[in-house]
Amino acid sequence: xxxxxRYLIGVAGASGFGSKSTADEGTESCDLRSTTAIITGATSGxxxxxxxxxxxxxxxxxxxxxxxxxxEEAKGRIVSxxxxxxxxxxxxxxxxxxxxxxxxxxxxxxxxxxxxxxxxAGRLAHEHAISEDGIEMTFxxxxxxxxxxxxxxxxxxxxxxxxxxxxxxxxNVTSGIHGWFSGDLIEYLRQISQPKW
Numbered sequence: 001x002x003x004x005x006r007y008l009i010g011v012a013g014a015s016g017f018g019s020k021s022t023a024d025e026g027t028e029s030c031d032l033r034s035t036t037a038i039i040t041g042a043t044s045g046x047x048x049x050x051x052x053x054x055x056x057x058x059x060x061x062x063x064x065x066x067x068x069x070x071x072e073e074a075k076g077r078i079v080s081x082x083x084x085x086x087x088x089x090x091x092x093x094x095x096x097x098x099x100x101x102x103x104x105x106x107x108x109x110x111x112x113x114x115x116x117x118x119x120x121a122g123r124l125a126h127e128h129a130i131s132e133d134g135i136e137m138t139f140x141x142x143x144x145x146x147x148x149x150x151x152x153x154x155x156x157x158x159x160x161x162x163x164x165x166x167x168x169x170x171x172n173v174t175s176g177i178h179g180w181f182s183g184d185l186i187e188y189l190r191q192i193s194q195p196k197w
């Protein structure tokens with residue numbers, strides 16, 4: 001519980017950054033002009049801000065998106081702020097195995113290096129839904145899609161690292177809120193209200 005409190009008020013950790021730190025602050029001394037990054041979920045939220053800051057620092061970006069129109073709009077917002085930004089929009093539906101494979105083939109045909117893969121896209125289906133591959137939609141999108149994407153791009157990342165001498169990075173964005181309580185809100189509230197002698 002203490003750690004949750006520290007997180008919520010933004011206490012800095014060993015890195016010097018905390019939950020209130022911004023992407024601008026975290027990348028202030030970074031020059032990413034030789035970096036190519038793929039960011040899933042770059043059209044909104046954490047992904048959009050990550051993309052904006054990486055573009056500000058000079059990275060070439062690839063936006064794989066289920067909604068290509070939204071990705072083009074996100075690209076437009078970034079390019080209006082940073083006209084030198086290089087952004088490629090490509091179609092990708094993470095819930096579809098064939099779409100993931102098609103995206104990777106398309107990316108490889110661009111002959112770009114790959115230094116950074118940010119698996120950020122997430123989906124929460126409020127209604128029960130099944131993917132075209134017969135898998136529950138949230139699991140297919142948030143877990144299996146990113147797992148397959150990462151595995152299919154590993155070879156390209158290794159080749160880039162060998163050629164440049166700089167190791168690549170894979171960042172998996174997730175939420176820890178699910179761990180704050182067991183799922184039974186009434187039981188959780190009862191437990192935290194009990195005196196701890």
